Amino acid sequence: MMVDVVKSSDGMDKVILKEPRGSTVQVHLFGGQVTSWKNERAEELLFMSSKAIFKPPKAIRGGIPVCFPQFSNIGTLEQHGFARNRFWSIDPDPPPLPASSIKKAVIDLLLKPNEDDLRIWPHIFELRLRVALAPGGDLTLTSRVRNTDSKPLTFAFAFHTYLSVSDISEVRVEGLETLDYLDNLSERERFTEQGDALTFDSEVDRIYLSTPTKIAIIDHEKKRTFVLKKDGLPDAVVWNPWEKRAKAITDLGDDDYKHMLCVEAAAIGKPITLKPGEEWKGRQELSAVPSSYFSGQLDPGRVLNG
Numbered sequence: 001m002m003v004d005v006v007k008s009s010d011g012m013d014k015v016i017l018k019e020p021r022g023s024t025v026q027v028h029l030f031g032g033q034v035t036s037w038k039n040e041r042a043e044e045l046l047f048m049s050s051k052a053i054f055k056p057p058k059a060i061r062g063g064i065p066v067c068f069p070q071f072s073n074i075g076t077l078e079q080h081g082f083a084r085n086r087f088w089s090i091d092p093d094p095p096p097l098p099a100s101s102i103k104k105a106v107i108d109l110l111l112k113p114n115e116d117d118l119r120i121w122p123h124i125f126e127l128r129l130r131v132a133l134a135p136g137g138d139l140t141l142t143s144r145v146r147n148t149d150s151k152p153l154t155f156a157f158a159f160h161t162y163l164s165v166s167d168i169s170e171v172r173v174e175g176l177e178t179l180d181y182l183d184n185l186s187e188r189e190r191f192t193e194q195g196d197a198l199t200f201d202s203e204v205d206r207i208y209l210s211t212p213t214k215i216a217i218i219d220h221e222k223k224r225t226f227v228l229k230k231d232g233l234p235d236a237v238v239w240n241p242w243e244k245r246a247k248a249i250t251d252l253g254d255d256d257y258k259h260m261l262c263v264e265a266a267a268i269g270k271p272i273t274l275k276p277g278e279e280w281k282g283r284q285e286l287s288a289v290p291s292s293y294f295s296g297q298l299d300p301g302r303v304l305n306g
C-alpha cells in the first residue's frame, strides 16, 4: 500500500493512493475531491470533463466532488455548498482504522470552517473524509461530520460521483425501480419511477428518495458494471445533462455528456441534524465488476442481491 503526497506550486496539491495490484486513486486537497480512480489495467473509471478547470476557487468538473452543507440550490448558500470550493487539509493523526481496513491505502482529509464560512453559515463543525482503496481496487469514501458547536447543526450531503461510461445510450441503472423521486427538471415535483430499469435518451436530474443500499450501473458496451453501495446516505441523485444543457456548461465539452453519468449517494430528502457534540457518518463504496465475472452473462439481480 502506498500513499504519496504530491506538492504543486499552483496550489493543487494531491494525494495518490496505490495498492499492490496496481489500482490507483488521486485526491486533490482542493475540494477534498477524488479526481481519478484507475483499475489495475490503468483504465480510468471516473469521468473528468475534457474542459475541466483545475484552478481554485471553482470545483473541478468530474471525479467525486463533495456537496456539503447544501445540495443544489436548496438553501441560501452557493450551489452544492462550499466544501467543494475549499482547501482541505491532511489529518496527520487520524483515528485508528477498523481491522477490516488494515490492508487498504487510506488518507484522511479534514475541513473546518474559516472566517468567511462562519459569516455565511455560522456553525463550527469538523468534516472528515476518509478515502480508502482496497486491494483489488474498491474505493470507499467515508464522511464524518462532527458538531463541535454549542447549537444544533443541520445539513445535506452528497458524493457527487461522475462515473465514466462508454456511451450513455447503452447504460442501464438498476436498483431505483418503483421508487419515488423529486424531479429537478420540474421544480422538484414528486413522481414514482415505473418498474423498468433506468435508461437514458434525454436530460435526467432526479433525487431518488430512500433507496436500497445497492445500485448497479451497467455499461453494456464496456461490459462493465459499477456497484455502488451506501450507508447513512438514504437518497441517490442521478444526473446527465444531455446535449443542450451540456453546451451551456462552460467547463464541460459538448460531447462529454455521452461519456458520463452521475450517480450520487446523498442525504437530501431528510437533512441531517446533529446536537452539539454529535457525529454523523455516511459511506459510499464503489466497485467496478467486469461482466465476464458473471460467466459472460450480466445479471444485475445477482449484483444487487448478492
Ligand SMILES: O=P(O)(O)OC[C@H]1O[C@H](O)[C@H](O)[C@@H](O)[C@@H]1O
Pocket: 072, 079, 080, 184, 205, 206, 237, 238, 239, 262
Ligand atoms: O454544475 P454543478 O453546480 O456542479 O451541478 C451539477 C449538477 O449537480 C447535481 O447532479 C444536480 O442535481 C444538478 O441539478 C446539477 O446541474
